Structures are given as structure tokens and as C-alpha cells.
Amino acid sequence: MAHQVITIAQQKGGAGKTTLAVHLATALMQRGQRVALVDIDPQGSLTMWHKIRGERFGEEYTGFAFSQVSGWRVGSEVSRLRRSHDIIVVDSPPHVETEARTAIRNADLVLIPVQPSPTDIWATRPTVELAKSERIAVRTVFNRVNANSRLAAQMRGELTDLAKSTLGNRVLFASSLLEGKGVTEVLPSSPAALEIKALAKEVTAILQAAQVDAPVAESFHFTKSLEMV
Numbered sequence: 001m002a003h004q005v006i007t008i009a010q011q012k013g014g015a016g017k018t019t020l021a022v023h024l025a026t027a028l029m030q031r032g033q034r035v036a037l038v039d040i041d042p043q044g045s046l047t048m049w050h051k052i053r054g055e056r057f058g059e060e061y062t063g064f065a066f067s068q069v070s071g072w073r074v075g076s077e078v079s080r081l082r083r084s085h086d087i088i089v090v091d092s093p094p095h096v097e098t099e100a101r102t103a104i105r106n107a108d109l110v111l112i113p114v115q116p117s118p119t120d121i122w123a124t125r126p127t128v129e130l131a132k133s134e135r136i137a138v139r140t141v142f143n144r145v146n147a148n149s150r151l152a153a154q155m156r157g158e159l160t161d162l163a164k165s166t167l168g169n170r171v172l173f174a175s176s177l178l179e180g181k182g183v184t185e186v187l188p189s190s191p192a193a194l195e196i197k198a199l200a201k202e203v204t205a206i207l208q209a210a211q212v213d214a215p216v217a218e219s220f221h222f223t224k225s226l227e228m229v
């Protein structure tokens with residue numbers, strides 16, 4: 001697989017964008033992908049996590065390329081990182097403002113974390129619609145789901161483009177950030193880690209399918225050059 005961009009977006013604040021970015025990026029890295037992280041949220045939560053990680057492992061040994069850029073620069077930053085990475089994970093700010101829109105337009109896959117409440121679900125609509133209008137693959141990711149929650153079961157039916165993998169409401173998703181780690185590094189067999197590993201596998205398959213569907217200029221040239229041999 002080559003250089004694809006996952007933008008994590010959701011106009012609702014606190015839905016779990018940064019949490020999803022951290023744990024998914026770590027799980028993808030552990031699957032052998034060269035992962036770059038881009039934080040375009042001025043709150044800088046992902047940047048903070050990466051800083052703690054750098055202090056713990058050494059700045060050169062976090063396992064990720066990392067950039068904090070303002071949203072209007074996301075296109076050029078992603079183009080630069082595409083050359084040397086398999087997957088670029090972009091964490092975006094709440095509200096579908098110009099900057100988050102630019103990040104969505106630069107994506108191959110948009111992931112929208114959504115908590116099981118009507119207001120969260122209604123807030124996903126503009127992001128889903130924008131991704132679809134740009135013909136970008138999009139999945140909503142049900143997050144902070146409590147086991148046996150009747151509301152969650154009811155809300156599930158309201159969500160479109162739902163990823164099969166769901167993330168539970170688990171303390172480890174929050175506490176591992178304090179260690180500059182992902183859940184798959186802290187407790188690889190924990191329910192939280194198993195959920196993220198399942199999502200990483202699902203996301204990998206979606207990206208592969210998106211690559212097959214996309215009219216990639218490179219493969220056209222490759223076919224052409226084979227014809228000429």
C-alpha cells in the first residue's frame with residue numbers, strides 16, 4: 001500500500017478525534033506501516049501526546065514523523081509526507097471550518113468518531129456529506145459505547161456509513177495518552193487494544209479498496225510502460 005491519508009474529522013468537540021488518531025496510528029504502525037501524524041488542531045492535543053512520547057522514547061524514536069501545521073498548509077504538508085510514508089493520519093479541529101474542510105479534501109479516507117447520542121449523530125452529517133461530495137471514502141466510528149447500552153443499540157440504526165469496528169468506553173483509551181503510548185502498546189491483549197486492532201485491520205482493507213477504485217495516474221503510466229516493452 002502506498003501513501004494514503006486518513007483525516008479524522010467531526011464538527012462536534014470531544015467526540016474522540018484525537019483519541020482515535022493516537023490509537024489507530026499506533027496500531028497501524030505496529031502493523032508495519034510507515035505512519036506520519038499531522039496535527040492541524042490549534043488545541044495541539046496530538047502534539048502534546050507526541051511530545052510526551054518523544055520525552056519517553058527519545059525524539060527520534062517515537063515511530064512517527066510528526067508535524068503540527070495550520071490547516072491551510074495541510075495540503076502541502078501531506079504532499080511532502082506522502083513521498084516517504086504509507087499512511088498519514090491528520091487530526092483536525094472541531095467545527096467544519098475551512099481548515100478541517102481542506103483536510104477532508106486531501107483525504108483518501110475520512111473517519112468520524114461519534115458517541116451514542118442524538119446530537120453527536122446529527123453533527124456527523126455535514127462531514128459525511130462533504131466527504132461524499134468529494135467522492136472520498138468515509139466511515140463513522142461508534143466511540144465510547146457502553147456494553148449493553150439500549151441507547152447505543154438504538155443509535156446504531158441512525159448512523160450511515162458505519163465502520164464494523166466499535167470502540168468501547170474504556171479508561172485505557174484515555175490513561176495511555178499520559179504515557180505517550182497507544183493502548184496496543186500498553187496492554188496489547190486488553191479489550192481496548194483488540195478493538196483498535198480490529199479497526200486498524202478494517203481501515204487497511206478500506207484503504208486498499210479505495211486505492212483499487214481510484215484512477216491512479218501512476219498505475220496508468222506503469223501499464224503504458226509495460227505495453228512498450
Ligand SMILES: Nc1ncnc2c1ncn2[C@@H]1O[C@H](COP(=O)(O)OP(=O)(O)OP(=O)(O)O)[C@@H](O)[C@H]1O
Binds near residue numbers: 020043045143145
Ligand atoms: N473510547 C473512549 N473511552 C474513554 N474515554 C474516551 C474515549 N474516547 C474519547 N475519550 C475521552 O473523551 C474526551 C474527548 O476525547 P478527544 O479529546 O479525543 O476528543 P476530540 O474529538 O479530539 O476533542 P476536540 O474536538 O476538542 O479536539 C477525552 O477526555 C478522552 O480521553
Ligand SMILES: [Mg+2]
Binds near residue numbers: 017018092
Ligand atoms: Mg482533538
